[in-house]
Amino acid sequence: xxxxxxxxxxxxxxxxxxxxxxxxxxxxxxxxxxxxxxxxxxxxxxxxxxxxxxxxxxxxxxxxxxxxxxxxxxxxxxxxxxxxxxxxxxxxxxxxxxxxxxxxxxxxxxxxxxxxxxxxxxxxxxxxxxxxxxxxxxxxxxxxxxxxxxxxxxxxxxxxxxxxxxxxxxxxxxxxxxxxxxxxxxxxxxxxxxxxxxxxxxxxxxxxxxxxxxxxxxxxxxxxxxxxxxxxxxxxxxxxxxxxxxxxxxxxxxxxxxxxxxxxxxxxxxxxxxxxxxxxxxxxxxxxxxxxxxxxxxxxxxxxxxxxxxxxxxxxxxxxxxxxxxxxxxxxxxxxxxxxxxxxxxxxxxxxxxxxxxxxxxxxxxxxxxxxxxxxxxxxxxxxxxxxxxxxxxxxxxxxxxxxxxxxxxxxxxxxxxxxxxxxxxxxxxxxxxxxxxxxxxxxxxxxxxxxxxxxxxxxxxxxxxxxxxxxxxxxxxxxxxxxxxxxxxxxxxxxxxxxxxxxxx
Amino acid sequence: xxxxxxxxxxxxxxxxxxxxxxxxxxxxxxxxxxxxxxxxxxxxxxxxxxxxxxxxxxxxxxxxxxxxxxxxxxxxxxxxxxxxxxxxxxxxxxxxxxxxxxxxxxxxxxxxxxxxxxxxxxxxxxxxxxxxxxxxxxxxxxxxxxxxxxxxxxxxxxxxxxxxxxxxxxxxxxxxxxxxxxxxxxxxxxxxxxxxxxxxxxxxxxxxxxxxxxxxxxxxxxxxxxxxxxxxxxxxxxxxxxxxxxxxxxxxxxxxxxxxxxxxxxxxxxxxxxxxxxxxxxxxxxxxxxxxxxxxxxxxxxxxxxxxxxxxxxxxxxxxxxxxx
Numbered sequence: 001x002x003x004x005x006x007x008x009x010x011x012x013x014x015x016x017x018x019x020x021x022x023x024x025x026x027x028x029x030x031x032x033x034x035x036x037x038x039x040x041x042x043x044x045x046x047x048x049x050x051x052x053x054x055x056x057x058x059x060x061x062x063x064x065x066x067x068x069x070x071x072x073x074x075x076x077x078x079x080x081x082x083x084x085x086x087x088x089x090x091x092x093x094x095x096x097x098x099x100x101x102x103x104x105x106x107x108x109x110x111x112x113x114x115x116x117x118x119x120x121x122x123x124x125x126x127x128x129x130x131x132x133x134x135x136x137x138x139x140x141x142x143x144x145x146x147x148x149x150x151x152x153x154x155x156x157x158x159x160x161x162x163x164x165x166x167x168x169x170x171x172x173x174x175x176x177x178x179x180x181x182x183x184x185x186x187x188x189x190x191x192x193x194x195x196x197x198x199x200x201x202x203x204x205x206x207x208x209x210x211x212x213x214x215x216x217x218x219x220x221x222x223x224x225x226x227x228x229x230x231x232x233x234x235x236x237x238x239x240x241x242x243x244x245x246x247x248x249x250x251x252x253x254x255x256x257x258x259x260x261x262x263x264x265x266x267x268x269x270x271x272x273x274x275x276x277x278x279x280x281x282x283x284x285x286x287x288x289x290x291x292x293x294x295x296x297x298x299x300x301x302x303x304x305x306x307x308x309x310x311x312x313x314x315x316x317x318x319x320x321x322x323x324x325x326x327x328x329x330x331x332x333x334x335x336x337x338x339x340x341x342x343x344x345x346x347x348x349x350x351x352x353x354x355x356x357x358x359x360x361x362x363x364x365x366x367x368x369x370x371x372x373x374x375x376x377x378x379x380x381x382x383x384x385x386x387x388x389x390x391x392x393x394x395x396x397x398x399x400x401x402x403x404x405x406x407x408x409x410x411x412x413x414x415x416x417x418x419x420x421x422x423x424x425x426x427x428x429x430x431x432x433x434x435x436x437x438x439x440x441x442x443x444x445x446x447x448x449x450x451x452x453x454x455x456x457x458x459x460x461x462x463x464x465x466x467x468x469x470x471x472x473x474x475x476x477x478x479x480x481x482x483x484x485x486x487x488x489x490x491x492x493x494x495x496x497x498x499x500x501x502x503x504x505x506x
Numbered sequence: 507x508x509x510x511x512x513x514x515x516x517x518x519x520x521x522x523x524x525x526x527x528x529x530x531x532x533x534x535x536x537x538x539x540x541x542x543x544x545x546x547x548x549x550x551x552x553x554x555x556x557x558x559x560x561x562x563x564x565x566x567x568x569x570x571x572x573x574x575x576x577x578x579x580x581x582x583x584x585x586x587x588x589x590x591x592x593x594x595x596x597x598x599x600x601x602x603x604x605x606x607x608x609x610x611x612x613x614x615x616x617x618x619x620x621x622x623x624x625x626x627x628x629x630x631x632x633x634x635x636x637x638x639x640x641x642x643x644x645x646x647x648x649x650x651x652x653x654x655x656x657x658x659x660x661x662x663x664x665x666x667x668x669x670x671x672x673x674x675x676x677x678x679x680x681x682x683x684x685x686x687x688x689x690x691x692x693x694x695x696x697x698x699x700x701x702x703x704x705x706x707x708x709x710x711x712x713x714x715x716x717x718x719x720x721x722x723x724x725x726x727x728x729x730x731x732x733x734x735x736x737x738x739x740x741x742x743x744x745x746x747x748x749x750x751x752x753x754x755x756x757x758x759x760x761x762x763x764x765x766x767x768x769x770x771x772x773x774x775x776x777x778x779x780x781x782x783x784x785x786x787x788x789x790x791x792x793x794x795x796x797x798x799x800x801x802x803x804x805x806x807x808x809x810x811x812x813x814x815x816x817x818x819x820x821x822x823x824x825x826x827x828x829x830x831x
Contacts, residue, residue, distance in 0.1 A: 191574070201731060245727060307715075309714070328717075328719070329714060329715050329716070330717040330719055332716070332717075334717070341715060346711060346712075347711045347712055347715055348712055348715070349709070349712060350708040350712055350775070351703075351704060351708075351773075352708055352712075352775055353704070353708055357701075361701075361712075361713075361716045361718075362716040362717050364698035364700065364701060368698065371697070371699065372697060373695075373696050383573060415716070419717075453511050453685065
């Protein structure tokens with residue numbers, strides 16, 4: 001059943017402008033969000049989405065223009081006031097307190113009290129369960145938040161917010177850390193809340209899910225309002241992408257015709273206790289091999305075990321016929337393996353340090369002269385990578401924390417290119433990156449393969465796996481269950497094996 | 507838009523970006539104020555006296571900087587100073603050879619530092635706890651081997667010169683701290699290992715996954731810290747001609763203060779030796795200045811404490827406002 005839309009828009013932006021030290025971040029943004037919708041906010045990184053959200057939630061003040069909530073002019077000056085207007089936000093990094101229980105988190109600062117003033121735990125636990133049930137989730141109110149998975153924590157966060165009776169909920173990249181199964185669960189929750197009259201503002205870079213969950217959308221580009229789409233599900237995907245990037249994107253996935261050569265890298269019977277079981281595969285020169293599977297299927301763990309970041313209990317690794325004895329990332333890098341981690345901020349970058357510093361951080365050997373670091377060499381080398389990878393920075397001394405996600409990711413790429421790897425393992429290389437930068441990253445991956453390297457791409461996005469890989473290795477519960485060639489693979493087929501399908505598909 | 511890399515900024519701007527240089531400004535202000543308010547501050551004798559007093563703290567602060575840069579802390583420094591000066595003095599009396607004595611002092615420090623670092627790196631003890639434990643253990647051990655009495659030496663003019671002599675009108679300890687400082691700066695800035703020390707403090711996980719041998723770096727910085735203390739102990743002993751088993755108490759706090767005032771972040775990854783040296787001088791200038799102004803020693807502590815808080819507050823504020831433009 002289609003949700004009922006009332007006449008007055010729940011949120012209306014009128015002529016919102018905002019500039020940071022003279023640079024326009026938003027100019028004259030006007031659009032409406034109808035009650036009960038899931039309204040997607042689309043645009044590349046830097047398009048102005050988060051600035052707009054910050055204005056709505058009172059973190060920032062608009063230079064001009066006004067926000068109407070329920071048809072009335074609303075001046076929101078901080079998050080707390082936003083809550084009074086019924087606006088709730090689920091942050092990308094969740095705001096729960098890890099060592100407290102689920103119920104304690106849900107009722108933080110609003111704990112039900114006994115007459116003597118002490119906290120009424122019984123009621124608190126019971127109410128937590130009830131709030132969970134209203135969203136179709138089973139909560140154990142007593143378990144500590146730190147013992148929950150990322151997905152479970154997010155659900156707790158949503159329940160917490162839901163218990164405060166929000167009218168408008170902002171979800172900012174809620175699925176970036178979730179597996180497909182968990183996304184289904186999240187969407188179920190969203191739909192239940194929607195059925196109870198909650199309006200959503202949904203920010204995501206994943207085209208597929210936007211069309212699945214969204215009713216309508218607004219596209220921003222370079223701080224400008226581009227278009228609103230009333231019926232998202234029936235709008236052509238290419239049309240939406242054109243709105244977002246401002247030019248028809250012929251192909252997100254650049255074409256590739258790479259000669260696949262001989263076997264250059266081989267893994268035999270790799271195991272990590274409880275996580276990875278007897279994984280074997282071969283990687284050819286010029287090949288892009290995809291690792292597909294649900295989150296927790298052992299893909300990242302396999303990569304980490306190869307890279308020496310996770311201790312393997314058995315297994316052999318061969319590079320160009322030679323067995324490698326890798327005990328640490330240091331050994332792996334020396335043997336020519338590069339590993340781009342899935343969380344660039346936590347595991348890849350030195351955020352406070354400069355573009356240059358980060359780029360050479362795994363290849364200091366290269367910039368040495370007579371045992372000492374040669375800064376001139378460093379500048380030359382880094383400038384070269386900045387140019388070839390089209391990293392957009394005002395200067396190579398800029399700290400990477402100031403770069404957009406896409407440019408940060410390119411810096412990590414530069415780091416591994418500089419390290420002179422022969423086998424590249426990319427774990428979720430395009431997570432949290434806008435469409436334009438994604439396409440550029442695919443081009444880099446193609447180029448690496450063309451140059452005779454071997455590339456492994458771990459990805460939870462099936463279209464991406466199908467778009468960039470020659471072969472797809474499918475993981476299920478720590479085992480590599482099946483390898484499919486590009487021609488025989490399809491999204492359904494990959495999902496079938498990733499979910500544990502035993503028989504031949506179809 | 508054409509991709510254009512910004513040209514390197516001018517010398518002044520580049521200099522201002524060198525960690526520690528920003529600490530020069532408060533130093534300059536202090537010097538100007540004290541020059542105007544006292545007659546004696548800006549005399550060569552007094553200035554040399556200030557530097558001589560700063561030397562031991564500056565050398566220790568250099569060692570402390572290595573540890574702070576990795577996000578750790580070395581609380582055992584003060585105790586190690588006592589132990590090193592005692593072993594140094596014993597070696598001097600036993601062999602009569604000052605070079606052996608110096609070696610013994612530095613080696614004593616290195617061994618304690620190695621133990622600290624190994625425990626932090628491999629047993630994963632929090633640095634605060636491990637070095638706090640060392641603080642007590644090393645102090646106890648020093649009292650034990652000296653039976654709580656001071657150890658002294660006679661003669662040894664050449665050795666004494668290290669602490670008491672002057673060269674070209676400048677006290678010899680000042681040469682020592684400048685030499686240690688320069689070596690440390692070159693090491694941190696121009697070697698891969700030096701840069702990896704920053705990497706560990708900036709993001710330990712990223713460092714590990716970039717091929718940095720994080721555990722080895724950790725052992726190294728604690729070893730360097732205590733080895734610097736060994737050098738400081740030599741200067742200390744040469745100056746006083748006697749090693750007190752109770753010497754150096756709370757000197758580690760002075761070293762931390764100097765480093766922090768000099769802009770080294772106690773969270774790791776940011777800062778440098780130059781700032782710590784300047785920080786040590788700033789603290790020595792304040793002490794000296796307050797004495798010259800005839801202010802009591804209680805007040806000195808209050809002012810030093812205030813300076814620490816202000817310096818960091820300034821730094822934190824500056825960082826907060828240096829947002830993305």
